[in-house]
Amino acid sequence: MSDKLIIGGVTLPSRLFLGSGKYSSNTLIPAIVEASGAGVITVAVRRVDPEAGQENILTHIPKTCILMPNTSGARNAAEAVRIARLARAAGCGDWIKIEVISDNRYLLPDNQETIEATRILAAEGFTVLPYMSPDLMAAKRMAEAGAAAIMPLGAPIGTNRGFRTKELVRIMIEELELPVIVDAGIGRPSEACECMEMGAAAVLVNTAVASASDPVAMGRAFGQAVAAGRAAFLAGPGAVQESAKASSPLTGFLHE
Amino acid sequence: MTFYDELRRYDGFDFASFFASVTDADIARIINKERLSREDFLALLSPRAASHLEAMARRASELTVRHFGKAVLLFTPLYLANHCTNQCVYCGFNTKNALERRKLTLEEVEAEAVEIAKSGLKHILILTGDDRKQTPVSYIAECSKVLKKHFTSIAVEVYALTQDEYAELAAVGVDGMTMFQEVYNEEIYAELHPKGPKRVYRNRLEAPERAAAAGIRQITTGTLLGLNDWRTEAFFTGVHTDYLQHAYPDVEVAISPPRMRPHLGGFPPKVIVSDADMVQYILAFRLFMPRGGVTLSTRENAKLRDNLLGLGVTKMSAGVCTQVGGRASGQEDPGQFEISDERSVAEMAEMLYSRGYQPVFKDWQYL
Numbered sequence A: 001m002s003d004k005l006i007i008g009g010v011t012l013p014s015r016l017f018l019g020s021g022k023y024s025s026n027t028l029i030p031a032i033v034e035a036s037g038a039g040v041i042t043v044a045v046r047r048v049d050p051e052a053g054q055e056n057i058l059t060h061i062p063k064t065c066i067l068m069p070n071t072s073g074a075r076n077a078a079e080a081v082r083i084a085r086l087a088r089a090a091g092c093g094d095w096i097k098i099e100v101i102s103d104n105r106y107l108l109p110d111n112q113e114t115i116e117a118t119r120i121l122a123a124e125g126f127t128v129l130p131y132m133s134p135d136l137m138a139a140k141r142m143a144e145a146g147a148a149a150i151m152p153l154g155a156p157i158g159t160n161r162g163f164r165t166k167e168l169v170r171i172m173i174e175e176l177e178l179p180v181i182v183d184a185g186i187g188r189p190s191e192a193c194e195c196m197e198m199g200a201a202a203v204l205v206n207t208a209v210a211s212a213s214d215p216v217a218m219g220r221a222f223g224q225a226v227a228a229g230r231a232a233f234l235a236g237p238g239a240v241q242e243s244a245k246a247s248s249p250l251t252g253f254l255h256e
Numbered sequence B: 001m002t003f004y005d006e007l008r009r010y011d012g013f014d015f016a017s018f019f020a021s022v023t024d025a026d027i028a029r030i031i032n033k034e035r036l037s038r039e040d041f042l043a044l045l046s047p048r049a050a051s052h053l054e055a056m057a058r059r060a061s062e063l064t065v066r067h068f069g070k071a072v073l074l075f076t077p078l079y080l081a082n083h084c085t086n087q088c089v090y091c092g093f094n095t096k097n098a099l100e101r102r103k104l105t106l107e108e109v110e111a112e113a114v115e116i117a118k119s120g121l122k123h124i125l126i127l128t129g130d131d132r133k134q135t136p137v138s139y140i141a142e143c144s145k146v147l148k149k150h151f152t153s154i155a156v157e158v159y160a161l162t163q164d165e166y167a168e169l170a171a172v173g174v175d176g177m178t179m180f181q182e183v184y185n186e187e188i189y190a191e192l193h194p195k196g197p198k199r200v201y202r203n204r205l206e207a208p209e210r211a212a213a214a215g216i217r218q219i220t221t222g223t224l225l226g227l228n229d230w231r232t233e234a235f236f237t238g239v240h241t242d243y244l245q246h247a248y249p250d251v252e253v254a255i256s257p258p259r260m261r262p263h264l265g266g267f268p269p270k271v272i273v274s275d276a277d278m279v280q281y282i283l284a285f286r287l288f289m290p291r292g293g294v295t296l297s298t299r300e301n302a303k304l305r306d307n308l309l310g311l312g313v314t315k316m317s318a319g320v321c322t323q324v325g326g327r328a329s330g331q332e333d334p335g336q337f338e339i340s341d342e343r344s345v346a347e348m349a350e351m352l353y354s355r356g357y358q359p360v361f362k363d364w365q366y367l
Helices: A026-036 A050-055 A077-089 A111-123 A136-145 A166-175 A189-198 A215-235 B003-008 B015-021 B024-031 B038-044 B048-068 B106-117 B137-148 B163-171 B186-192 B201-205 B207-213 B230-247 B275-288 B302-308 B345-354
Strands: A005-007 A010-012 A016-019 A040-044 A066-070 A095-098 A127-132 A181-183 A202-205 B071-079 B123-127 B153-157 B174-182 B218-223 B252-255 B293-296 B315-317 B358-360
Touching (some): A016 A215, A026 A215, A077 A095, A111 A127, A111 A136, A127 A136, A189 A202, A189 A215, A202 A215, B003 B201, B003 B230, B015 B038, B015 B230, B024 B038, B024 B048, B038 B048, B038 B275, B048 B275, B071 B345, B106 B137, B137 B153, B137 B163, B163 B174, B163 B207, B174 B186, B201 B207, B207 B218, B218 B230, B218 B293, B230 B252, B230 B275, B275 B302
Parallel strands (some): A016 A202, A040 A066, A066 A095, A095 A127, A181 A202, B071 B123, B071 B358, B123 B153, B153 B174, B174 B218, B252 B293, B293 B315
């Protein structure tokens, strides 16, 4: 049976999504995409400069990847919508990651405004992937508003703190029909693997790869971890036992 | 309640006793904290912390890469005019200085913009002296409209405006502002600013929050190092950004730590701020405000600027000219101050790449 992730009608080659910021050079991007096998890469529209020639980040995004522009810098739904339209007009396609942040200290997303932006952009035919604070009710509203997937954060963005929001994301995975993609905060491949084992549809990482000593090797490690986690999920891990099973059960006499 | 009221809470605070009470154990503990209090920040500015610079640098470097990546934003200043009505004793634009005063016509602004844009830069900082008659807000707005055609981010470093005036500039596309308080000590401020509108301490102090309230998105504050004891001045600069970030969470805050440079008029610094002092200031700020920007100007020499990369610096100027209209005309009048790092944008970009950093030319989009 094929186990492909399909979002917005597109079958993705992998369940790893990458960010594109923070690298020492944009020229690293193709090698990281290749090593990691990433299927989707997100780019901040504020960084895109069509006039910049080789310095334009878009010239470094491999064709094997789906380009997912993001609305970094937007503080409300209206700004996110304008950035999304700008991205589409600039030829960046129909995918959009909505990022609405009005708190610059922790960079926590504003779910309310994100729901609104999702509604408007989905109606305009965008494939909308909202980045959000893990909250089941907000996620359901995003789904109703037309989101193609839901992207809860694992920890505050850029922190490498790991999968801190586990309990909330677990419930979202159980309750939502849409793919749940853990985005932000994942610092190590083992944590990405854990998200996948739990049933996340995909994982998005940036800082963890960009801040590694060898970003290409770390990209490869994330690709492998995500694949391993997915395989484990599909294999159906055995239930965790609270204590070891006694070889001589105390109630064995009942069956004698 | 404004930042002025917030500052008054530190009246009578005994900095010397506080610094004397800081121990090595305190510093070691603070360096590993997730979130620093203002007292923690002050402890990192203490003389005691000076012997912990390496540990502070490691933490600062890690935080900077995590939040900003291996990337540094490049921008350049454009001096629109040098007309001024102030007599700031440390500045080349002081009205007492015999200096040819001029301002760019809109055609000249266009010519400078075309020249700068060739380098690929998309972020520009425009400056004027303090002269509302020669360079009214309407003039700054007109210049901004011209620049908008060539740049995606425009910041202003001009005299203190009213909230409505900042809103007027925001409406034509200005997204950033820089305001150096110069010196947070109010008595020294009065002494160094004997004449002109800039004498009004509070009007300047509260300008950044007026800008934030008017919708300006990126705000840089700072003290001019050399005018007073740097430790307390650095502390108040950090407290100012902390105040702004709390009051206006959507604003991107930053500091710039300029040191006094030779200038026409020749006022000597009151205090010599060493390289190690400046490094301590930048590191302490990075640990206190992990997401705060740090801008490094060409007042510092190339070697020091290169070495400061990675310790917390997030923005650098390049291809700098402090003369009015100096780029298109090639004129060599005395500027606001002498620059120390004369590298072009291409040379700065090459240096960044060679040190494993990405030069970022565009990080903003006008909507």
